[in-house]
Amino acid sequence: MTDRPSFQTALIHNDYAAPEGFNAFPQAIHHASTVLFDNVAAMRSRNWQQKTGYTYGLHGTPTTFTLEARLAAIEDGKYCRLAPSGLAAIAMISFALLKTGDDVLLPDNVYGPNRELGNWLAQDFGITARYYDPLVGAGIAAMIQPNTRLIWAESPGSVSMEIPDLPAICQAAHARSVPVALDNTWSAGLALRAFDLGADIVMQALTKYQSGGSDVLMGAVITRDESLNRKLESAHMRLGFGVGADDCYLVLRSLPSMKLRFDAHDAAARKIAAWLQTLPEISTVLHPALPECPGHEIWKRDFSGAGGLFSVLFDPRYSEEQTDRFVDALKLFKIGFSWGGANSLCVPYRMKTMRNNWPYQGQLVRFNIGLEDPDDLMADIAKALRIL
Incomplete structure (x- = not known):
């Protein structure tokens, strides 16, 4: 044993640390699967549900946290979690809020893969998925059952383009304590203030305008509600939805x-x-x-x-x-x-x-x-x- 490590060890371990104080417009890309802790106490006190620190690459790095914060700000939300695609973000919401015996309402003009997911939930998970006229407005109240746990909306439908009366749907849903999730991809959060109109959860396919380059697959789930966020965080962790820092950087670069x-x-x-x-x-x-x-x-x-x-x-x-x-x-x-x-x-x-x-x-x-x-x-x- 010597105090001088071998070449192989020196290739992995080095005492150099870059000086602090560097600043530039681009967000730094922080890659990580393993996140390092200063000591055992810090490791044992970690909390993957809090963004006050880092626990594992799956739960975020400074790069992913920065993108989540900026997306939440665009929608005027409070909490945001990223997913590997828009469909993954949709699945995160449905699996966070639905279980066997529950009922979900989806508009008949819903994004095709969301319809396929609804049919899958009905076929294999014992969750009823029913479809409503996207122009039903306040009339959706008649469709809400005691076991209805989620109502999806899409504004407009991404193929047929109907615009639903989101405030009326949300008012009817909230009267029965049912949350409303909105696919707000068409407006990119720029042209529709979803939370102000009553939506509880907003889904974005960042693959679209946020990326702008036809080269990134990513989704986001945003909410203002802390209790809903806890359920979404749990689904995010259990489904293992991680997003690479390089893709996050590409979206961050395009947002301005x-x-x-x-x-x-x-x-x-x-x-x-x-x-x-x-x-x-x-x-x-x-x-x-x-x-x-x-x-x-x-x-x-x-x-x-x-x-x-x-x-x-x-x-x-x-x-x-x-x-x-x-x-x-x-x-x-x-x-x-x-x-x-x-x-x-x-x-x-x-x-x-x-x-x-x-x-x-x-x-x-x-x-x-x-x-x-x-x-x-x-x-x-x-x-x-x-x-x-």
């Missing part, structure tokens, strides 16, 4: 430009949506800022803006084969799910297989308007329509 990007998406989408209204091939434009969209008056009351996502219904004389040919003919619009990035996207949907009572005729196509010049995007659509 998110409002500017969101407004640019909004302006371009409204211009293109208004133009599409004038085309004989299109029967209906489902954009919440347009009067023909279901729930438009509620959008005017509750929202301060819109994003880049909306849908159109083609005239019923066009078949699915024809609208598919239209989508295939687009050049600037790529075919792909998700949205919120710089690139425009277009996806056709078979609505009668997705909705219990779909009232429209004609094929539905959803557009995500990216950050390209809207005149170029309209020219792309016009060329594709020529071979419809």
Whole structure:
């Protein structure tokens, strides 16, 4: 034994510590699975539910805590937990609040994977999942049962674009002590103040505008309620939902430009949506800022803006084969799910297989308007329509 370690040990152990006082605009990336404690007493007094310290990489580092704090501030919430995807964030909420014998209400326009999760809960976990008309408003009171433990809302529906009366739904739910969870991804927390309108929990798919680069999968769950947060924290830990620091950094880097990007998406989408209204091939434009969209008056009351996502219904004389040919003919619009990035996207949907009572005729196509010049995007659509 000597006081001088071997080369191998010196590669791992070193006494150097960088001087304090470094400061810069970018958030530092703190990677960690193992978190070190100063002594045994500190290790034994750790509390993974508190963000006053660090316990294990799964529960957060300064990088993840910083992102959670900024996301909570955007929504004007108090507590936030990250998840590996938007669907993981949805699952965290449902598993935190539901158990065998419980009942959950979901809007009929709910995000498809959330519907699949609801069906799975019903099939394998003994939880009833029932679907309500997204425009039911205060009428949802008649659907609440003694065992209803959670009501989901989505504003607007991410394909069919109905705007629910969130305050009315929340008022009816709270009268029966049922929490309401809102998927607020469409507005990125920028155009809808969900907690002020009564929501108890907000879910965000950070994959969208928060990332802005079409390169990150992540979700967030935000609340103001301490008791709900304790349940969410427990589900987060038991499900093992960890998020890498590098991905957190990518979202943190994009947040300063998110409002500017969101407004640019909004302006371009409204211009293109208004133009599409004038085309004989299109029967209906489902954009919440347009009067023909279901729930438009509620959008005017509750929202301060819109994003880049909306849908159109083609005239019923066009078949699915024809609208598919239209989508295939687009050049600037790529075919792909998700949205919120710089690139425009277009996806056709078979609505009668997705909705219990779909009232429209004609094929539905959803557009995500990216950050390209809207005149170029309209020219792309016009060329594709020529071979419809």
